[in-house]
Every structure is written in C-alpha cells, then in structure tokens.
Amino acid sequence: MGIxxxxxxxxxxxxxxxxxxxxxxxxxxxxxxxxxxxxxxxxPELPADVPVVRELPSDPPADVAVLAVPSRLxxxxxxxxxxxxxxxxxxxxxxxxxxxxxxxxERVARxxxxxxxxxxxxxPGTDSVIRVLFEAMAPAGTTFTNxxxxxxxxxxxxxxxxxxxxDAVSLTLPLGFGKHRRLVYVRLAAxxxxxxxxxxxxxxxxxxxxPTDVVFVDDVSPYRDMGHGVQLERKGVxxxxxxxxxxxxxxxxxxxxxxxxxxxAARAAMRQAPGxxxxxxxxxxxxxxxxxxxxxxxxx
Amino acid sequence: MGIxxxxxxxxxxxxxxxxxxxxxxxxxxxxxxxxxxxxxxxxPELPADVPVVRELPSDPPADVAVLAVPSRLxxxxxxxxxxxxxxxxxxxxxxxxxxxxxxxxERVARxxxxxxxxxxxxxPGTDSVIRVLFEAMAPAGTTFTNxxxxxxxxxxxxxxxxxxxxDAVSLTLPLGFGKHRRLVYVRLAAxxxxxxxxxxxxxxxxxxxxPTDVVFVDDVSPYRDMGHGVQLERKGVxxxxxxxxxxxxxxxxxxxxxxxxxxxAARAAMRQAPGxxxxxxxxxxxxxxxxxxxxxxxxx
Numbered sequence: 001m002g003i004x005x006x007x008x009x010x011x012x013x014x015x016x017x018x019x020x021x022x023x024x025x026x027x028x029x030x031x032x033x034x035x036x037x038x039x040x041x042x043x044p045e046l047p048a049d050v051p052v053v054r055e056l057p058s059d060p061p062a063d064v065a066v067l068a069v070p071s072r073l074x075x076x077x078x079x080x081x082x083x084x085x086x087x088x089x090x091x092x093x094x095x096x097x098x099x100x101x102x103x104x105x106e107r108v109a110r111x112x113x114x115x116x117x118x119x120x121x122x123x124p125g126t127d128s129v130i131r132v133l134f135e136a137m138a139p140a141g142t143t144f145t146n147x148x149x150x151x152x153x154x155x156x157x158x159x160x161x162x163x164x165x166x167d168a169v170s171l172t173l174p175l176g177f178g179k180h181r182r183l184v185y186v187r188l189a190a191x192x193x194x195x196x197x198x199x200x201x202x203x204x205x206x207x208x209x210x211p212t213d214v215v216f217v218d219d220v221s222p223y224r225d226m227g228h229g230v231q232l233e234r235k236g237v238x239x240x241x242x243x244x245x246x247x248x249x250x251x252x253x254x255x256x257x258x259x260x261x262x263x264x265a266a267r268a269a270m271r272q273a274p275g276x277x278x279x280x281x282x283x284x285x286x287x288x289x290x291x292x293x294x295x296x297x298x299x300x
Numbered sequence: 301m302g303i304x305x306x307x308x309x310x311x312x313x314x315x316x317x318x319x320x321x322x323x324x325x326x327x328x329x330x331x332x333x334x335x336x337x338x339x340x341x342x343x344p345e346l347p348a349d350v351p352v353v354r355e356l357p358s359d360p361p362a363d364v365a366v367l368a369v370p371s372r373l374x375x376x377x378x379x380x381x382x383x384x385x386x387x388x389x390x391x392x393x394x395x396x397x398x399x400x401x402x403x404x405x406e407r408v409a410r411x412x413x414x415x416x417x418x419x420x421x422x423x424p425g426t427d428s429v430i431r432v433l434f435e436a437m438a439p440a441g442t443t444f445t446n447x448x449x450x451x452x453x454x455x456x457x458x459x460x461x462x463x464x465x466x467d468a469v470s471l472t473l474p475l476g477f478g479k480h481r482r483l484v485y486v487r488l489a490a491x492x493x494x495x496x497x498x499x500x501x502x503x504x505x506x507x508x509x510x511p512t513d514v515v516f517v518d519d520v521s522p523y524r525d526m527g528h529g530v531q532l533e534r535k536g537v538x539x540x541x542x543x544x545x546x547x548x549x550x551x552x553x554x555x556x557x558x559x560x561x562x563x564x565a566a567r568a569a570m571r572q573a574p575g576x577x578x579x580x581x582x583x584x585x586x587x588x589x590x591x592x593x594x595x596x597x598x599x600x
Binding site: 020027102128131133137139249250259261264285297 | 319320322323326327395398399402403419422424426428429430431432433435436437438439440538539540541544545546547548549550551552553556557559560561563564578579580581582583584585587588592593595596597599600
C-alpha cells in the first residue's frame with residue numbers, strides 16, 4: 001500500500017479494552033505500541049514487547065489512542081491526548097451530550113492539527129450511519145431503534161458508579177417501536193441503602209426516560225451475558241412511493257463489536273482532515289484497510 | 301443554513317427520471333431548472349416554468365445534473381456534463397465496470413474542477429455502503445447479497461436493447477446465499493428471431509453468470525411490478541467474537557428508491573472536493589439536507 005503501519009495505543013482494559021487489544025492485533029495494518037491503564041498489571045495475552053504504562057510516553061510515538069474508558073471520562077481523556085497531537089477514538093454513548101462533546105473535541109483537535117472520532121461504537125456509531133442512510137433513502141417516515149434483549153454496558157457501568165452499589169447488570173428489553181424497559185440487577189455494597197440506590201438509578205440520565213425495574217440480588221453474575229441485539233426499522237416515502245420498508249437486525253457480542261468499530265474508526269482517523277467527527281461524517285470506505293480501487297472492486 | 305439552493309437538471313425521463321423529478325421537487329433545498337430529454341415532449345406533472353430541452357443551456361445554470369439514462373450511456377453522458385463544469389450523479393449498475401468508469405470520470409472531473417458521484421442507486425449504492433460497514437464491523441466472515449423476487453430495471457433495459465426484442469421484463473429470483481435465477485419475459489419484435497434473442501440474452505454480461513430462463517409472451521405488462529427487495533447478510537468475527545450476525549432487509553418500489561438515492565447523492569456532490577466518488581467514499585451525513593449539528597442531534 002505504500003502507507004506506513006498505524007501505531008495504536010489502547011487506553012483502558014475493561015470489557016471493551018480487552019477486545020480492542022484483540023482487534024488491533026488482528027488488523028493487517030496496525031501495530032500495538034502500548035496499553036495505558038491505572039495499574040501496571042500486565043494482561044496475560046499482551047505480547048512481551050508491548051509496554052503497560054500509566055501515561056503514554058512520547059517514545060515510541062502513537063498515531064492514535066483508542067479510548068476504552070467509561071463514557072463520563074471520555075471528554076477530558078480525549079482532550080488530554082488531542083492536546084499532545086495524538087488522534088483519539090472513543091465510544092462515548094450518552095446520545096444527548098454528543099453534540100457538545102463533539103464541539104469540545106473539535107476545538108482541541110483543530111488547535112493541535114489532529115483528529116478525534118467520537119461516539120464510534122455500534123449505537124451511537126454504526127447504527128447512526130444506518131439511521132442517516134435510511135433517512136436519505138426515504139426522507140419522509142419514521143425510524144424506530146429497538147434494542148435488546150441484552151445487557152447494556154453503558155447502563156451497567158453507570159449503575160456501578162452509584163455510591164452504595166457493589167456490582168450491577170442492566171438489561172435492555174425492547175417494548176417495540178423504539179420503547180424499552182430496563183431491568184437492573186444490583187448487588188449492594190455493605191453500606192448500600194436500597195432506597196437511595198433505587199432513587200439514584202431512576203433519576204440517572206441513562207434511565208430517566210424509560211420504565212425501570214431495580215432488583216436487588218446477592219450475585220449479579222448469573223445475569224451477565226454479553227450478547228445483545230438491535231432492530232432498526234424505517235417505513236417511509238421515497239420519491240413519492242410510500243411504504244418503503246428498511247430493517248437492520250443484528251445479534252452480536254456487544255463489547256467485541258464496540259471494540260471492532262473503535263479499531264476501524266482508528267484507521268479512519270488517520271485519513272481525515274483535522275477536526276472532530278461522528279461516524280456518519282466519515283466516508284465508510286475509510287474504515288477498511290487497503291486501497292480504494294480494490295475495496296470498490298470487491299464491495300461496491 | 302446560509303447556503304444557496306441547489307439547481308438541479310434531470311437528464312432522461314424513463315422509469316427512474318419520472319421519480320427523480322418528484323424527489324427533486326420535494327427536496328427542501330433544491331430547485332429543478334430543466335428536464336433534458338431526446339424529445340421535447342412535456343410531462344404533465346412538470347411545473348410550467350421548468351423548460352424541457354434537448355441540450356442543457358448555460359442559462360439558467362445547473363449545479364448538478366442527475367443522469368437518469370441507461371447505464372451504457374452513463375460514461376459518455378457524464379463526461380460531457382463534467383467537461384462543462386457541471387456535477388453529475390448516476391446510478392450506473394454494471395458492477396464489474398465501476399472501477400474503470402470511476403477512473404474515467406475522475407480524470408474529467410478533476411480536470412474541470414467538478415464532482416461526479418457514480419453508481420449511486422441502491423445496488424450498487426446504499427447496499428455498497430452497508431457491505432462496507434458490515435465488513436468494518438466483522439472483518440472476517442462472508443456477506444451474501446440476495447435480491448428479489450422483483451423486476452430488475454437494469455436487466456430489463458439490457459434485454460430491450462437486444463435486436464429483435466420489442467419489450468421485456470426480467471425478474472430476479474433469490475436462490476439463497478447470494479445466488480440468483482433470472483426469469484425473462486420477452487415480447488419479440490415482428491422480425492425477431494427467438495433463437496438469436498435467447499442466445500443474445502444468455503451471453504449478455506448482465507446474464508452470463510446466472511441460470512436464466514427466457515419465456516416468449518405476447519404481452520409483458522402482466523409481469524411488470526416495480527416492487528423489489530434485497531437481503532444483505534453477514535456472519536463474521538468482531539475482535540475475536542464469532543457468530544456476529546448482521547442482516548439488512550428492504551422491500552421497496554425500485555425506481556423510486558433509485559431516484560431518491562440519486563437526489564441525495566446530488567446534494568452530497570455539492571459538498572465534495574473535485575473528483576469521482578462511489579457512495580461508500582462519501583460521508584453519509586452529506587446525503588441529508590441541513591447542518592451537521594442538527595442532524596447529529598437527531599440521528600447519531
């Protein structure tokens with residue numbers, strides 16, 4: 001290809017981070033240069049020549065940092081790397097805050113001549129691309145996004161951050177036509193107050209819009225299944241023709257898909273002009289390795 | 301938006317062209333400046349102030365020409381408009397020739413500082429975007445494209461161009477896992493030789509790869525139904541997790557969807573740097589009217 005390999009640093013080693021490591025290592029055009037985490041503990045699957053560090057050193061340099069950190073830590077973490085001239089990708093998933101985070105990262109990315117790709121998981125992320133595409137195909141109509149049944153990583157992480165919670169699993173149950181119920185299994189900490197915890201969950205922005213059941217259990221692990229799904233449906237009008245029907249269905253390992261999309265977005269980050277981008281703002285072909293003519297020959 | 305309205309010329313008034321007129325007229329950001337066709341006949345639905353012309357005049361100027369002409373006429377027609385500095389969009393649908401047509405239009409578009417968007421229907425077109433996206437989401441695996449059952453406009457047009465054919469309808473029947481059968485209803489011309497016509501169909505590049513049945517009938521109109529469908533399926537591996545399943549299904553009015561995608565691509569053509577682009581090379585957000593922050597707020 002005549003293009004040098006992409007040097008990737010992975011920041012975070014939670015559910016998503018572990019899969020990001022795998023996706024980077026199986027990418028044909030990437031080298032893993034460092035794993036950044038709070039502890040210096042070394043994951044057994046990490047090759048011996050990849051350092052585990054608390055702060056990313058300048059040498060070896062990284063072209064792009066994949067931020068596998070909780071959404072609430074994304075903006076400040078991204079700004080820190082962008083200010084150093086290192087591209088970032090993240091899967092920030094608080095939908096209503098995306099425009100503000102984008103504006104914030106845009107400023108830093110432009111000032112330092114680098115690129116941020118944000119909200120680059122599967123929803124927000126690839127689902128966002130499909131929603132945009134469906135609307136272009138039928139400008140009048142309605143799109144419904146139906147999640148689950150499956151465990152939501154973002155919602156589970158949000159509950160675990162609530163004082164008094166020891167562990168939590170939040171399931172998303174589709175009610176149809178874009179409505180969902182949340183079923184949250186919570187193991188309380190020793191000093192946890194169930195009423196305060198329940199109240200904190202029901203008023204959290206992640207849960208405030210949906211009917212939510214909170215169930216206290218001694219052990220959440222029997223409910224932990226990383227499988228998830230989505231159905232995106234649009235019924236609309238194309239050029240005066242009504243009842244155009246589009247439907248996307250997925251059944252996936254959730255953190256693995258998030259990780260894979262992040263790594264594809266890291267590749268795309270190498271190919272954009274300075275600035276901050278959500279996935280629908282990026283040419284999809286930039287997500288794939290290889291040169292355009294051969295991708296076009298295979299897939300267009 | 302602070303952006304002037306897009307002046308669109310529509311070239312051709314066949315199955316697709318009639319729907320392109322509708323889609324342009326219902327676009328909030330476009331004005332229809334002319335219909336270009338071989339005859340000066342005036343379609344009844346055309347507003348009185350839109351001229352019907354054989355050649356697009358320089359005044360009023362057009363920003364973009366939507367080429368609703370048969371695929372075989374696309375390359376030379378596009379080159380003619382591009383050389384005049386007018387952007388073009390087309391739904392050229394002979395998959396294996398797309399890389400060459402793209403290279404050809406790229407030369408002219410760059411030389412005259414304008415933009416060509418090619419192969420911008422639903423397949424090739426929006427399906428191509430989905431195939432690229434599915435591969436980014438699961439780099440290892442297999443994608444199957446299953447068409448139909450439905451009438452293929454490209455195949456029907458190809459048969460009608462064969463000497464000795466008066467009229468034809470070509471149905472695409474899915475055999476599963478990306479294989480198809482073609483069922484072609486043909487009304488012969490008075491001097492048509494059935495053996496020669498059958499031979500010409502079976503050796504045409506549109507049909508050479510699929511089992512094809514040719515049926516001669518007195519009237520093809522009972523077989524003419526513009527409904528069509530597709531199922532795109534991928535089963536693959538994301539970040540080491542196997543059995544990721546993605547499926548897109550559509551049930552659509554075929555020429556209306558092609559027309560709507562062409563019109564969305566005409567909008568995107570206004571927003572690209574000079575050159576030639578297939579749909580996966582364009583940020584999907586550029587297909588929609590309006591500014592990025594408000595689209596992101598609604599759909600990301």
